[in-house]
Amino acid sequence: MTTRSFDKAPSTAPLMLKAVLPAIPVVGELPGIKHGSGSVPDLTLERRNVSTKPGHLEQYNEVCGFPRSNNLPATYPHMAAFALHMALMTDTAFPFAPMGLVHLRNSITQHRPIGVDETFDISVRAADLRPHSKGRLVDVVTTVSIDGVVVWDEVTTLLSRGRDGGTENSTPPLAGVEAPDGVVHWKLAGDLGRRYGAVSGDRNPIHLYPITAKAFGFPRNIAHGMWTKAHALAALQNKLPNAFTIDVEFKKPILLPSTVVFGSNIDGNVITLGVTSTRKPSTHLVGRIAPA
Template sequence: MEWQTLHNSPSLPPLYLRAALKRNISGTTLPDCGLRCPVRVNPRAVEAYRKVCGFADGPMLPATYPHILAFGLQLQLLTAKHFPFPLLGLVHLRNRMRILRPLGAVSEVQVSVHAQNLQPHAKGATFDLITTLDDSLGRLWEGESRMLCRGAKLAGESMDQPLQIIDPLNELLRWQVPTDIGRRYARVSGDYNPIHLSALTAKLFGFPQAIAHGLWSKARALAALEEHLPIVNIEIEVDFKKPVRLPSEVILSCSPPGSNGQWQLKGAGDIEHMIGQWKPIG
């Protein structure tokens, strides 16, 4: 793996322009390279993120906040000329993260991103976007996002195994997802994907309504589950199912608190939006 080290987080507007201009698949091989960058944590930005996602105030960074710290690097990697798939149209299928040490008193970290594990899929090809956070003491957090590129052609069959609900789940909470949550989340995350911003921009990409960011839905669910989960030595995995249309009501059901458990996010008509699970690392 060849690593390129940046001195600052990339500026997002030029990367959005790159993304808009690249519409075609240019290959079926992932680049053997990654990006690294020191990133400073902004307490005001963390506070704004907490409010949008429903996290309570506290000394620990929200478990999902590293996604925000890494977004610029991820965007630069996925819009690079040698990356074979166009960013627009990628579908986030699964997300896994591991919290290795407490995310307290975190002020500056090194963020690293790369792509690996290109695999065939019934609808195209998938790859894993790998993100890590390190501080002066070593590894803090690891993330893995399974992305689907529709239309890419690889030989072989998909070996992916979706999560299955095996625990009895009880309703924990329900909430209204407002029409503007896509715009509000974009302001704290930097992710201005048009399918999340308004019905008008979503229709340009074939969606009848705007849909919530998958990582917002995950963060909102984990905010509601904070009292259920350990704060360290935990692996959290989610499968994204049907998108949450804006506006709508969703229902969160989960296992009892403990070292292992599952949860499910559903909408009207029993539509399944997300399945998640947590377990100890190792």
């Protein structure tokens, strides 16, 4: 396993450009730009002694709806890891070109709360290339450690659409789980993708403007899946244990602007949650929270 260390987070702007290049006809086939497709890279990216900037955390809390706290929101370490995710996915050894990948599932386990003043180490790697009925799946695995002890981890599951799919070799975590009925309406502005992108560094064109989203097949720009997960978690913040796992599956993109409905249901120590459309009986996100 090759380990590549970073003293600071890579700049996401050039990485976003690097992500777009493989999607350009002819250019995407050039050496140094074309991605391999045979296996996941034997590569781990890491940063050590990562600290949280109060101003950035404040911006994140504001756009996602989290209250101020002495601890980080459970979705916040994803922010610290995002640039490493981009560096990994834009490496030509990664099996798929980043543009066009679908963020299908996301699982976060908070083993214990992370204080806003704590420093931590992050590692990121790819794993488990496998078939799916609509193409192939790959996981981006992120681990956050403090003093050598894992306190947080995440599995981001990405789908590459194609005709080379097959039967998934394991049961999806949320198979059979339906979004609960809800009465809470979220009115989402057209600039939500730009505001979250400014905080997260995820300025994928599909999230920014209608015209940039149309270039990739969407009628309008769409909300970030990780914003939707974070906002749902913020709505349940006072119901969460110190250690828990939150699994979500992203079903259909949320077009911006729009109004969606959030619902949750508590059964013992398990919370089921979902985000659905107000206009059609369709689900955007379904999730489940359980003690870790």
